[in-house]
Every structure is written in structure tokens, then in C-alpha cells.
Amino acid sequence: MNEMNEVRKPPVATTGIIGWFRINLFFNWTNSLITLFVIYCLYQFIPWILDWTIFSADFKYNYLGEQITNQEMCSRNLDPENGGACWAVIYVRFYQFIYGFYPKVEVWRVNIAYAMLALALLPLLYAKLPYRKYFLYFTYIFPVIAYFLLNGGLGFTEVSTNKWGGLLVTLVLGCTGIALAFPIGIMLALGRRSKLPVISMMCTLFIEFIRGVPLITLLFFGMVMLPLFLPEGIDMDGLVRVLVAVTLFQSAYMAEVIRGGLQAIPPGQYEAAKSLGMSYWRMNLLIILPQAIRISIPPIVNTSIGLFKDTTLVIIVGILDLLGIGRGTLADTNWLGLSYEIYFFVSLVFFIFTFGMSRYSLYLEKKLKTGINMGAD
Amino acid sequence: MSEESIISLKNVNKWFGDFHVLQDVNLEVKKKERIVVCGPSGSGKSTMIRCINRLEEHQEGSIVVDGIELTGNLKNIDNVRKEVGMVFQQFNLFPHLSVKENITLAPIWVKKMPKAEAEELAMRQLEIVKIPEQANKYPGQLSGGQQQRVAIARSLAMNPNIMLFDEPTSALDPEMIKEVLDVMVDLANGGMTMIVVTHEMGFAKTVADRMVFMDEGKIVEEASPDKFFNNPESDRTKLFLSQILHQ
Numbered sequence: 001m002n003e004m005n006e007v008r009k010p011p012v013a014t015t016g017i018i019g020w021f022r023i024n025l026f027f028n029w030t031n032s033l034i035t036l037f038v039i040y041c042l043y044q045f046i047p048w049i050l051d052w053t054i055f056s057a058d059f060k061y062n063y064l065g066e067q068i069t070n071q072e073m074c075s076r077n078l079d080p081e082n083g084g085a086c087w088a089v090i091y092v093r094f095y096q097f098i099y100g101f102y103p104k105v106e107v108w109r110v111n112i113a114y115a116m117l118a119l120a121l122l123p124l125l126y127a128k129l130p131y132r133k134y135f136l137y138f139t140y141i142f143p144v145i146a147y148f149l150l151n152g153g154l155g156f157t158e159v160s161t162n163k164w165g166g167l168l169v170t171l172v173l174g175c176t177g178i179a180l181a182f183p184i185g186i187m188l189a190l191g192r193r194s195k196l197p198v199i200s201m202m203c204t205l206f207i208e209f210i211r212g213v214p215l216i217t218l219l220f221f222g223m224v225m226l227p228l229f230l231p232e233g234i235d236m237d238g239l240v241r242v243l244v245a246v247t248l249f250q251s252a253y254m255a256e257v258i259r260g261g262l263q264a265i266p267p268g269q270y271e272a273a274k275s276l277g278m279s280y281w282r283m284n285l286l287i288i289l290p291q292a293i294r295i296s297i298p299p300i301v302n303t304s305i306g307l308f309k310d311t312t313l314v315i316i317v318g319i320l321d322l323l324g325i326g327r328g329t330l331a332d333t334n335w336l337g338l339s340y341e342i343y344f345f346v347s348l349v350f351f352i353f354t355f356g357m358s359r360y361s362l363y364l365e366k367k368l369k370t371g372i373n374m375g376a377d
Numbered sequence: 378m379s380e381e382s383i384i385s386l387k388n389v390n391k392w393f394g395d396f397h398v399l400q401d402v403n404l405e406v407k408k409k410e411r412i413v414v415c416g417p418s419g420s421g422k423s424t425m426i427r428c429i430n431r432l433e434e435h436q437e438g439s440i441v442v443d444g445i446e447l448t449g450n451l452k453n454i455d456n457v458r459k460e461v462g463m464v465f466q467q468f469n470l471f472p473h474l475s476v477k478e479n480i481t482l483a484p485i486w487v488k489k490m491p492k493a494e495a496e497e498l499a500m501r502q503l504e505i506v507k508i509p510e511q512a513n514k515y516p517g518q519l520s521g522g523q524q525q526r527v528a529i530a531r532s533l534a535m536n537p538n539i540m541l542f543d544e545p546t547s548a549l550d551p552e553m554i555k556e557v558l559d560v561m562v563d564l565a566n567g568g569m570t571m572i573v574v575t576h577e578m579g580f581a582k583t584v585a586d587r588m589v590f591m592d593e594g595k596i597v598e599e600a601s602p603d604k605f606f607n608n609p610e611s612d613r614t615k616l617f618l619s620q621i622l623h624q
Contacts (some may be wrong), residue, residue, distance in 0.1 A: 268465060269471065272465065275458060276532070278483065287482075289473075
């Protein structure tokens with residue numbers, strides 16, 4: 001009897017590390033060949049890229065021990081056989097990459113703004129943060145603080161936005177665009193589905209027009225045409241004009257993404273909310289939107305990542321974001337020919353931010369789905 | 378309209394496109410009366426009760442609920458919906474909220490009840506439908522019968538004078554039908570005005586004060602359960618009963 005009650009274990013070869021290797025990497029001949037080929041490719045590539053980016057690379061000094069101040073001093077230009085990447089260009093131009101042409105005396109303000117941005121994101125990233133409610137209040141007022149801090153006013157010296165650049169501009173455009181486009185997109189999506197024909201038509205027209213026009217065109221539009229619509233004497237800041245264009249563009253996309261989520265909500269949810277006496281706004285805020293947004297998290301993050309990368313297009317209207325500073329550096333005779341290093345660095349910075357957004361979306365999906373059988377009756 | 382009528386439908390007509398779904402429907406419901414509506418699918422019975430809390434709009438005739446006439450007036454609609462609770466075939470619980478939150482949501486936001494009081498109320502309603510232990514679960518974790526009982530509790534939490542049931546047991550597995558019907562019988566015995574669209578003839582015989590039989594958008598027969606089941610007047614009713622009771 002005892003033997004019969006013993007739990008039978010699965011065959012050894014299908015579990016544990018060996019089992020995993022067998023099932024996933026060496027399942028049959030084709031599978032094994034592909035595995036070996038990929039291992040060979042990685043063997044060729046990984047040592048080379050590590051050598052180029054780290055082991056043979058110059059960071060501040062070249063292989064002669066001199067501090068690098070221009071491209072001629074890079075090891076790879078002095079001795080093409082030996083040298084790797086010449087990161088000194090990033091080291092020397094680091095200030096510009098991060099702050100643009102922000103005056104050095106005032107740069108502490110940007111640093112504080114960066115730190116505050118991290119603090120503002122904290123309650124969004126960790127739902128279990130103690131005193132999360134108070135941190136959230138800070139998140140809401142952060143944009144106002146950041147505005148005065150970066151731009152000036154309230155006792156701070158004014159720093160014109162044409163001195164802003166690099167990561168600062170990328171973050172300002174990306175964060176503001178994403179943060180503003182979200183509520184505007186929700187309103188547009190609700191408006192497009194509205195039963196009132198005038199509202200529905202206006203929202204549809206707006207979405208279709210903005211979505212049908214390339215972002216570059218909108219940027220030119222913002223730069224050249226927007227001032228014409230403003231009353232005389234009011235001069236709109238260049239960065240603000242670009243920001244308006246970026247926000248409009250993003251909100252049209254966001255609206256369509258959220259509309260997709262709204263369409264997935266069964267009509268029974270509306271009926272149940274109405275039968276409990278809820279008004280249109282309560283029904284949408286408490287019942288419909290929380291579910292619709294939950295469904296739309298992957299596409300919302302997708303368009304947000306898209307926008308974050310599209311901010312590089314502002315170079316076309318003369319605003320120097322991270323990529324713009326990189327291209328500016330390349331045009332400097334001191335650093336001619338270091339395009340690998342600069343584009344690698346710019347890509348890496350963008351990747352860190354977009355990968356972070358992508359992981360955040362996965363975390364949100366996991367967190368919000370616990371215990372909820374979405375789409376159930 | 379008699380003094381005691383709490384719901385009064387007069388010559389109600391409604392079309393879906395060209396389809397004439399309600400044709401001159403007249404119905405008077407007195408306070409504390411329990412009406413069971415039956416009829417073949419597509420006969421307009423669901424549409425009729427959905428007109429009573431304005432989930433559907435009627436195009437001709439008048440509907441008066443508790444002295445309030447249903448017109449385009451939004452305030453009237455809101456007031457009627459506060460008087461009338463509704464339970465759906467597909468439960469329609471809010472899947473992103475826990476059972477307790479499903480019940481407290483409307484009292485807190487529509488009736489402006491303090492949170493603690495609303496939670497106490499929710500627990501009392503869950504006792505009535507006999508599942509207080511499920512308060513912190515999500516709808517997706519409950520069986521169909523439990524979900525429907527939560528839906529009933531959610532409606533009752535708004536303290537309605539009238540309850541509408543739209544085929545409340547049609548989406549349930551057979552062994553769960555009884556637990557929902559038991560709750561509805563308790564409610565009927567407590568003196569609630571009820572209009573129930575259902576094919577559960579056993580339930581109808583136990584609680585109904587009056588049977589209403591609908592076919593092709595018209596009320597074909599209205600009678601006491603005794604007369605309806607034993608001695609129906611119309612041939613259409615006889616045919617329907619012979620089919621439904623034969624199962």
C-alpha cells in the first residue's frame with residue numbers, strides 16, 4: 001500500500017537544468033545545429049564588442065597616458081591596430097549631452113529638477129511605497145515646480161529655453177508630451193464615442209487630421225503657423241510651440257488607443273452602471289475607463305515609447321535634444337569621425353529610458369491583473 | 378391609473394429600426410406586487426422591463442414609475458433609476474472591483490454615503506444573499522450563482538422600491554439556479570415590488586401574484602398563476618406552456 005501512495009516523479013531527463021537544456025536547446029538535430037550556430041556567433045561577437053567598448057577603449061586618457069582633448073589623440077587614430085572606442089568625446093562633452101547650453105552657474109537647478117523627477121516617478125513605480133498618497137501630491141505639483149525651476153521666475157534668474165538642450169530637452173518633451181497627451185487622449189476618445197453628433201464629429205475630425213499629418217509637418221506648423229494664430233504682442237517660446245505640436249500629435253494617437261480599449265468593454269458594464277443611477281462621468285471614471293485603460297496598457301506604453309523616440313525630430317526646427325547635441329559634436333572639427341561612439345552613447349541613453357518604460361508596463365500588467373478575470377461575464 | 382399603481386405603462390410602442398418590438402403595451406403594477414413575465418425569445422419581454430428604467434427608450438405612449446414620467450428629462454431618469462434596481466442575465470459585475478467595492482460603489486458615489494457606513498451596508502446585503510465570506514474576492518473568482526447573488530446585493534444596497542430581474546438564472550448552471558431563486562423568494566416574501574422575466578415556472582407558481590405572457594411585442598395574456606397554468610385563455614399561451622412544461 002505504501003508503495004502505491006508514493007508520489008511518482010517525472011523522468012529525470014525532463015526536469016532541472018539538464019532537462020531544460022535538452023528540451024529547449026537540443027531537442028532534435030535541427031534544434032541542436034541552430035543552438036551550436038548561435039553559440040558560435042555569440043562567441044565571435046561578444047568578445048569583440050566587449051573589447052571595443054571596454055577593454056581597448058579610451059575613457060579619459062589614451063594609451064600613452066595623455067588626456068584626450070581631440071580626436072587625433074584617440075588611441076584608435078594614433079594606432080589603428082590597438083585602439084577601441086574613444087569615449088573621451090562623451091567625457092569632454094558630457095555637460096552638453098545632459099544640460100545643453102544651460103549656464104553653469106545655474107545648473108544646480110537642472111540637477112534638482114532631475115532629482116525631483118525621480119522622486120515624482122517613485123509613487124508611480126512602487127505601489128507599496130509608504131505615504132504614497134503624499135508622494136502622489138508631489139507628483140501632481142511637480143510640473144509647476146519644474147517649470148519655475150528650469151525656466152526661471154519666483155526669484156530664479158530666467159534661463160531662455162534656447163539655452164536648453166541634450167537630455168534636458170529630450171526629457172522635457174517626452175515627459176510633458178506623454179503626461180499631457182494621456183488626459184487629452186481620454187477626453188478625445190470619449191468625445192469620439194459621444195452620442196452628441198457635434199462633439200463626436202469635432203473629436204473625429206481632430207484625431208483624423210492630426211493622425212494624418214507627419215510629426216515633422218506638425219513641428220513646422222507649430223514653429224511657423226502657431227504664432228500667426230496668437231494675438232499680436234504675445235510671443236510664444238520656441239520650445240513651447242514644439243511642445244504644443246508634440247502633445248497634439250501624441251493625444252491623437254493616445255485617443256485611438258484608448259478608444260480601442262473602450263470598445264472592448266461589454267455593453268452590460270454601461271447598463272449596470274446606469275441602472276445603479278450613475279451619471280455619465282461617474283460611470284466612465286469609476287467603471288469604464290479603469291477597465292479600458294487596463295486593457296490598453298501595452299499599446300499606451302507602445303505609443304509613449306514611440307513618442308519618446310520621435311522627440312529627436314525636433315532637431316529639424318533647430319532645437320538640440322540629445323541626438324541634436326550628438327550631431328553638433330560630430331560637426332566639431334575636434335571630434336570629427338567619432339560617429340560610432342556618439343551614436344552608440346545616444347542609443348544607449350534612449351534604450352535605458354525606453355527599456356525602463358517597457359518593463360514598467362509589464363509590471364503594471366502583472367499588478368493590475370491579479371485576481372481579476374477580465375472579460376468574464 | 379389606479380391610486381396604488383407604482384408602475385404604469387400606457388400604449389407603449391417601440392421600434393428597433395423597422396422592427397416593431399413593443400406594440401401598444403399596457404401594464405399596471407401595484408406596490409408590493411410580484412409580476413412574472415414570460416414568452417418566447419424575441420417577444421419583447423426584456424425590452425419592456427428595460428424601458429422601465431430607461432436602458433431602452435420607448436418612442437410612443439407613456440411610462441410612469443412612482444409618479445415620475447420617463448421622458449427625455451435627465452433628472453427624471455436619474456430619479457427613476459434610484460427607485461428601480463435591476464439584475465441582469467449576465468450579472469454585469471464590475472470585474473476590476475472586489476465584491477465589497479462592487480456593492481459600496483454606488484452608495485458612496487451616487488448617494489454620498491460615508492465609506493464606513495457603505496461597507497457596513499454591503500456586509501448586511503451580503504448576509505442577506507448568504508455569501509458574506511466572499512466580500513474581498515473579485516467577481517472572476519466566484520461561481521455564476523455567487524456572482525448573481527452579489528449582483529442582487531449590489532442592487533439592494535441602493536435601497537430600491539422596485540426590482541427588475543432580466544432572466545436572472547438563464548446564464549447559470551442548473552445546480553446554481555436554486556441558490557439564486559431562494560434569494561429572490563426571500564426578497565418577494567419581504568414585500569419587494571418585483572418584475573421578473575424568467576422561464577422558471579416553479580418560481581412563478583410560488584411567488585407570482587400575476588403572470589404576464591408576451592408574444593411578438595404584445596401582451597397576450599395576463600392572469601393569476603392559478604388560472605394561467607391551469608386554464609389559459611389564448612391558444613398561443615397553451616402552446617407555449619405545453620412546450621415549456623414538457624421539458
